[in-house]
Amino acid sequence: MTTATLDPVKIRREFPTLDQSVNGKPLVYLDNAATSQKPRAVLDALRAYYENDNSNVHRGIHELSRRATVAYEESRAKVASWVGATEPAEIVWTRGTTEAINLVSTAWGLNNVHEGDEILISVLEHHSNIIPWQLLAQRTGAVIKYIEIDDQGRWVLEDLSDLLTDRTKVVAISHVSNALGTVNPVKEVAAAAHEVGALVLVDGAQGAVHIKVNVQDLGVDCYAFSGHKMCGPTGIGALWARRDLLDSMEPYQGGGEMIHIVEREMSTWAKVPHKFEAGTPNIAGAIGMGAAIDFLSEVGMDAIARHERGLLEYALERVSAVGGVRIYGPESLEEHSALISFTLGDAHPHDIATILDSEGIAVRAGHHCAQLAMKHFGISATARASIYLYNTEDDIDRLAEGLEQVQSIFA
Amino acid sequence: METPQLSSLYQQLILEHYRNPRNKGELEGTSVEIHMANPICGDEVRLQLRIQGGQIEEAKFVGQGCSISQAAISMMTTLLHGCSLADATILAECFTRMMHGDPDAAEDKRLKNLRALQGVSKFPVRIKCALIGFDALQEALKTHAKEDES
Numbered sequence: 383m384t385t386a387t388l389d390p391v392k393i394r395r396e397f398p399t400l401d402q403s404v405n406g407k408p409l410v411y412l413d414n415a416a417t418s419q420k421p422r423a424v425l426d427a428l429r430a431y432y433e434n435d436n437s438n439v440h441r442g443i444h445e446l447s448r449r450a451t452v453a454y455e456e457s458r459a460k461v462a463s464w465v466g467a468t469e470p471a472e473i474v475w476t477r478g479t480t481e482a483i484n485l486v487s488t489a490w491g492l493n494n495v496h497e498g499d500e501i502l503i504s505v506l507e508h509h510s511n512i513i514p515w516q517l518l519a520q521r522t523g524a525v526i527k528y529i530e531i532d533d534q535g536r537w538v539l540e541d542l543s544d545l546l547t548d549r550t551k552v553v554a555i556s557h558v559s560n561a562l563g564t565v566n567p568v569k570e571v572a573a574a575a576h577e578v579g580a581l582v583l584v585d586g587a588q589g590a591v592h593i594k595v596n597v598q599d600l601g602v603d604c605y606a607f608s609g610h611k612m613c614g615p616t617g618i619g620a621l622w623a624r625r626d627l628l629d630s631m632e633p634y635q636g637g638g639e640m641i642h643i644v645e646r647e648m649s650t651w652a653k654v655p656h657k658f659e660a661g662t663p664n665i666a667g668a669i670g671m672g673a674a675i676d677f678l679s680e681v682g683m684d685a686i687a688r689h690e691r692g693l694l695e696y697a698l699e700r701v702s703a704v705g706g707v708r709i710y711g712p713e714s715l716e717e718h719s720a721l722i723s724f725t726l727g728d729a730h731p732h733d734i735a736t737i738l739d740s741e742g743i744a745v746r747a748g749h750h751c752a753q754l755a756m757k758h759f760g761i762s763a764t765a766r767a768s769i770y771l772y773n774t775e776d777d778i779d780r781l782a783e784g785l786e787q788v789q790s791i792f793a
Numbered sequence: 794m795e796t797p798q799l800s801s802l803y804q805q806l807i808l809e810h811y812r813n814p815r816n817k818g819e820l821e822g823t824s825v826e827i828h829m830a831n832p833i834c835g836d837e838v839r840l841q842l843r844i845q846g847g848q849i850e851e852a853k854f855v856g857q858g859c860s861i862s863q864a865a866i867s868m869m870t871t872l873l874h875g876c877s878l879a880d881a882t883i884l885a886e887c888f889t890r891m892m893h894g895d896p897d898a899a900e901d902k903r904l905k906n907l908r909a910l911q912g913v914s915k916f917p918v919r920i921k922c923a924l925i926g927f928d929a930l931q932e933a934l935k936t937h938a939k940e941d942e943s
Contacts, residue, residue, distance in 0.1 A: 405797075728812070730859035732834055733803070736919060740799045748834055762835040762857060791803050792860075 386685040393681065394772045396421040407742030410777045415560050415588060415721050415768035416746050417610045420674075424613055427673035431666050439665055440639060440656070454665050457672025458655075464675050465586075465605055465622050466596035472628065474655040475663050478619035479587040480510040482606030483554070485621055485658060486583055487514035489634040491552070494581075497523030499551045502580070504529035504537055505754040506559045506566070511585040512754065515554055524551070529571075531758055534712045535562035542574055550580040557589025557605075561752035561764070562711035563721040565593075572601045581627075587611060591770075592690060592719050594683040597622055609667060614674035618667030621658075628654040635660040686771045690720035693769050693778060697722055700782040701767070705789050710764055721768035723750075726785060729792040731765040737791060738765075741784040801912030802919070803860070810864035815871050820853035825937045829929040836862040836922055840929040842873070844937055849873045849881055854929075859922050861913055866926030868906050873930075882934055885927045892920050 394400050399419045402409050411419060431453065437446035439454045455470070462470040476482040495501065501515045505528050519526050527545055530538045546553075553575040558565050572582040586607040589595055597605050604627070608619035623631075633640055633651055637660030642650040651657045678686065695715060701707055706727030712718045726734055731747035738745055746766045749756045756762060767781055820841035830837045836858030843850045852873040854866050869888075873881060880903075888907055890898035892914050898904075899911045913923045 732836075732859040732919070732922065733861070736802065736916060737799060740797070762837075791799070792808065 386682045386688075388681055388685040388689050388771060390689065390772055390774045394774075396423070396677075397772055398422065398425070400772060404742040404744070405740050407780075410741075410743040410780045412767040412769065412773065412777060412781060413744045413746050414770035414773075415611070415750075415766065417616065418591070418613050418770055419772070420615070420670075421613055421677050423677045424615065424670050424673045428615060428666050428670045431669050438662055450665055453669050453672075454663070457668045457675075460672045460675045461620050462622070464595070465590060465607075466598050467622050468598075468625060471654050472622055472625050474621040474623070474628070474658045475668055476606075476619045476621055477617055477664070478608040478610070479585060479606045480514075482604075482619055482621035483511055483583065483585060484514045485634045486581075486604050486606075486623070487518045487554075489631045489658070490581065490627070491515075491518040492521065493632055495522045495524045495551045498549060499524040500547060500549045501526045502529065502545055502550055502553045502575070503527075504531070504555055504566075505758055506531050506535065506537065506562070506564060506752065507554070507556055507754070508560050508585060508587065509751040509753070510587075511554050511556060515552075525549075528754075529555070531564075531755065534717075535559065535564045535710060535755065535758075536712055536717060537564075537566060537571070539567070539571070542571065546574055546578045546580065548578055550575065550578050552581045552583060554583045554585070556585040556587075557595070558586075558592065558719045559711075559752070559755070560588045560721075561750040561755045561766070562723050563719040563768075564712050565717050565719050568602065569600050576601070588719060592687065594687075603627055609671035609674060612674055613677055614671035615664075615667045618664045618671045620671075625654065628658070631658075633660070634658050637661045639663075681771060689771060690769055691715065693773055693775065694718065694720050694722070696775055697767065697769065697778045697781070700778055701785065704782060704785040706792075707785065710759060720770070721766055723764040723766045725761065725764055726788055727792055729788050731763040733792070734765040734785070734788050737788045738781070738784040741780065741787065743781055743784050745781075797912070797915035802916060804909050804912070806906065806909045807860060807864040810867040811860035814854075814863055814867040816851075816853045816867065817855065818853055819855065820851060825933045825940070827929045827933040827936065829925055829932065831858075831921060831925060834859070834922070836925050838862070838866050838925055838929050840866070840926065840933055842933050842937070844878070847878055849876050849878065854926070856926075858925070859919075861910070861919055861922040862925050865907070865910055865923045866929075868910070869926045869930065872905060872907070878934060878937070881930065885931045885934070888927050889924060892923055 397419045435449040437450040439451040459470040462473045575582045582602040583604040586605045590607040591612045604623040610616040640660040710723045735747035823841040824844040826841045828839045838856035852870040
């Protein structure tokens, strides 16, 4: 166990976006669960690729194509080791978490889920881990079942053995809730799901950002995540899946790069992961995601986790002290990731966000693409302040002062 | 860009309508009803009009959302009672122009209390909040006109 710490003031200098004023005040960026800012190392990697190596991958015989291919595949290897994959071939590049989930629900789901089969998800899920399964259910006649949540936004697992049956074909669950910050007991549910022979897919969009993920330790079959929430570019993400599973799956999209031999009637497919990567991929994005992983590795995930934990504790204390605030999500810090989802009296979350924006503070307001979770609490929206490695206690103080202003306007 | 003032947005009149919305509830003998929602932010309104002889006899709404959306709808309904369909159309157009920054529209006395919402036009991301009620009104007037034709 290391006790590495990080200096957020020093880290902030690596993020050009943070160095600006918004509405006349220094920017406080607390919308990290939506997307993170990008460090110079990532911006430099994108620029260097386009300035020096821009070329298509796995196609050219020439030098630029060779360099681009090497950088692109090196990034795949970085992503593989980032989540504890057995080999780089277990990483399929996607546009992000959403596409990774759709890939599995389509390429695996359409061939393995049949009428009357069951799909188990939770009411805590982001729409990107609900809608692909609803589409699959509509197409196959399968049934969707839900893990419910308690008043702290935690899964209710007492009846898990009833929810899992011999008809359960897939369990699709989030590692960390984007709406409430709940850190879910994925390992426990995955073990139970495997006992009935179900496939386990994890939406890791908010997980891989804050937690040092090891897919072997979690004991899951698929893990989907995005680059842009962890300092990488938008439009790039990855699906990790067990090699034997990927080998058994049909292609997702057809096109260039994913083929082996093309005949008039029928063709054969490239080996994984290329079988799932039709068309020219987001080469720059993949290289940028690799640079983001290098950056985060250098700072250290343990140090980031410790920093976030400290700030979350401080933020919970400061925000809950503002009159009229109600915080949603787990009370225990152990179960609570680095965000606070809250309401303030009868001020609508959009009004909270507008008032904070006028103070240069960026938060998210809305249903966070988690309408089922919002409905559970009988609300339509919350305000959400989400923390990342470059946030400081000063940011939290500014947030608390902004909320005092909301309180005084809506008093 | 000049920083818009919060005080121009959250005027007492707006907060008062948000807390005590006028004409909220179900209307009896509804001639036309329009449901409008903004899926991005969750603002929602179901506007109901009772129309008789080319006039809006009564307007009521059911809705939820932010202070701007709900106050704008509430204030709108107070101006619709006894309003001719032609005047309601003009009102909706005038308010929409004010929201898009037209200074002449903002001077139009027919908007009455609604001019308190002028400050919203300085907050681009909130303009759609103020407009949801009038969008529903315009849709309702169109629907009614079509039904009248057929």
